[in-house]
Amino acid sequence: MGAKKASAGIHAPGKRLLYGIPLKFVHDRVAGGGRKATDIPIALVPFIDFLITLVVFLLTSFSASGELMAQRDNLRMPTAANVEDLEIAPIVAIDAQVVTLDNRRMADTRTLADNPNLERIEQLVQDLETLKRNWSVLHPREAFTGVVILQADVNVDFRVIKKVMFSAAQAGYTNVSFAVNEGGGASSE
């Protein structure tokens, strides 16, 4: 009884399509059978050529600058042609509303633009000094470069830029890199 039950599970395979059951009409149809064949070969070699071309194009246009800085929705950066690659540095962003340091609010742009006096932005100076101290702790054997990246909207008044630069200089950041979109700029006109 037990042996009979066990053998019920395993048995010789039956006929299979296109082997035991030849389905001749399928063969005829695929081969054409006097009409147009329905067997369409996929052109793999041009497909691979296309993929390789695409990979090469994407690799050549690969840029890591997007990792250092993101383009903001409310901030339109100017375009310039004579530029260099971005480096890692604290980013001061200035849009129409607010001045931020690494996405932390420092001051209001409107307030800075309305005040004609050259005054330092205390919050910005303090935070940059903290960053400078942290940098010195993390890189004890390297000289401090004092680079800060300024990412400002095209319509910002230079007075605001001047105050931010003044505050950065007070904190020891005397080298300013202006973030721009690489493109035609003024030189290629």
Add this chain to the structure above:
Amino acid sequence: MAGVSVGGGHGGKKSVDHEIPLIPFIDLLLCCVMFLLVTAVWNKLARIDANQQQPGREATIDQEQEDRIRLFLQVKSTGYVISGTDGTNIDIPKNGDEYDMEQLREKLRDRREQEPNRRDLIVAPEDGVIYEHVIAAMDLVVGAGYEDMSLSDGAHL
């Protein structure tokens, strides 16, 4: 799968036919394409460098530099002015509402021909000038060969 047949395989010799596994190769390429498309950055960001000529900057200008003629490009609301401590004063007024970039480029080129070894120039924008025009002027200055460009406050000139 694709195959490469170069004959042989007869007379007890080892066959030299090889199967190239195309499907895994296509899978790999598709993965590469997907990764590169996801990580692609279409707008390339870059920088224009400038030193500061401001009260907050530590004194690094030595006497020799002080004695040297200093060249300024003032960006005013009325146009550009190229001035120098040697008495140079070239006024480039606006062309309507637009800054005359072409004329500025020509004047900078002329100045460059007079002093081919000079690499420093101080850009000094005025309050009220918008940032886009300052960057356009700085771009022209660097393009004209003044790579040691500094930025100063135009109100002090």
